[in-house]
Amino acid sequence: MGGRMARFLTEQDVKQVLTVEMAIEAVESAHRDLSLGQAIDTPRARSRLPQTALHILHGGLPAQGVLGYKAYTSNRSGNRFLVYLFDAATGRMKAAIEADYLGMIRTGAASGVAAKWLARPDATVAGVFGSGWQAEGHVRAICEALPLERVKVCGRKADKLADFCARMSETTGVEIVPCASPEETVRGSDLLGTVTTAAQPLFDAEWLEEGCHVNAAGSNALIRQELSEQAIRRCGLIAVDSVPTALAEAGDLLPLLEKGRLHPRQLVELGDVIIGRHGGRRDAAELTLFESQGMAIQDLAVALRVLAAAETRGLGSELPMQ
Template sequence: MALFLSENDVKQLLTVEMALEGVKSAHHDLSMGLAQDTPRVRSRLPQTVLHMLQGALPAQGVLGYKAYTSNRSGNRFLVHLFDAASGRLRAVIEADYLGMMRTGAASGLAARLLARPDASVAGVFGAGWQAEGHVRAICAALPLQLVKVHARKADKLHAFCERMTAQTGVNVVPVASPEALVRGSDLLGTVTTAAQPLFAAEWLESGVHINAAGSNSLIRQELDEATIRRCDLIAVDAVPTALAEAGDLLPLLEKGRLHARQLIELGDILVGRQTGRAAPEQITLFESQGMAIQDLAIALRVLNAAEQQGLGQVLPY
């Protein structure tokens, strides 16, 4: 029996803790050789782009893919989840909210692994849909006391901060400038569609951790070369994905100023194969591109919860 889960179903079921646990399990399985992930591919038309991510989590009993279209009218996301043993379709899940929570959870996991344990002040660039998941995840991952947010639209920014304060219980406040956001922050997040770097490297505090989540193509860049060169450690969700999509890193890789062997996969830090932060003063960076196995792991947990609570519609095939 295959289920269809709508956006409303997913919103009822999916928690930040569930998303964090799902993403953690996906990275663990990948680093232990228990998962397969295929980097995103795209089919482009003048008006619409189809994006596809696929992967397998055999240790968790599933494989599948996320497909989504982007168009001026909006984006549409669907996860197809299959049973790994039988190939049987288990679920089709609308995945806009799921994807937002997944992206945030990846940054939350990276913050747990790489930020200083005493980090209390975060700064986040962006007040859009994806920034919501980011703020919720970092507040769940670390004992933050203050989150500063900067965005271009002041009215949207203030409403975002009020909503995030209510949802997280952490004081989330607007700031007027990029410099005010960066200075004094123990943790930084960039969750934008920027084509130009968002801040100057000299503003960074010693010991800061950066989660860069918005630059997933050559036309997007949130961090400048000076910032990346200040980082003592650069983590990625998967090296093949970073080499294909990390707009912040690709110019340095092309120039030979950064090498693929310098990139560390987040899962390898999680399982202890690679060292994470080695000293409080180090500056660390996580470049997040997104992986199918992250979506699949969260989708599986959402499906299990839906089956327990009797939510969803039975599909006629």
């Protein structure tokens, strides 16, 4: 196995080495680097054709020696994801990695990192909206990040929801239960996650408990809105991946920004909490929010660790390029 050759990793290779713990450490490192001025992140660009759209996010982590991009196509038949890694010093290609599973775990990991830094450390009960593919990463990450005892999940299809809860209980060792109503999901929850494609707010702001932390992961366009304006206005701290990305894509925040009810300077980058530039949660009663849009540097940090683990285990195949 030549050290110079680029490697190709399949979904199967990634699944063998990627852990939620690894992803949380990687995503946290990306946010830390960004706040320390040691990262560059270029927000998503899209090319749309009638049947298919191509989405590209790119960036670099010079302190970690890597730059690269994630490209994915979305089509009615499904989405296809690839992450490309290049060596920052030489410009050589390091790897091409199939990244559907990687992206799902990484998106969840961002919520895990936010929960670790912003939720009350004694949070034991969580409520989650969504029981799809992305919700899996979300549930696994919050169970890794906090000492949760119970996760209530609200989903539209009862049979799919029951399956999801059974599978996640087994995977995490935490009691994960289907929830009958949005109100029941929100009330009594120390931590709340929204991982849906909802165009309308999912719950009433009045149901939020004092001291709750909300991870909003689904709304990445103006047409998508999971949280009501009232819910957002109850939050004393609004954290984002990065301010430029949030201003471009945070469907939950854009209506308030437009009306002047929220100012861009009120948005706190998650990395600033991690490095101590911002104090984070003020007290046990404050409501906090993390709006997750997703960034290339999160994918690159996770991909770098996946590549190292795969090389150690001799996984993947060499690509015929130098």
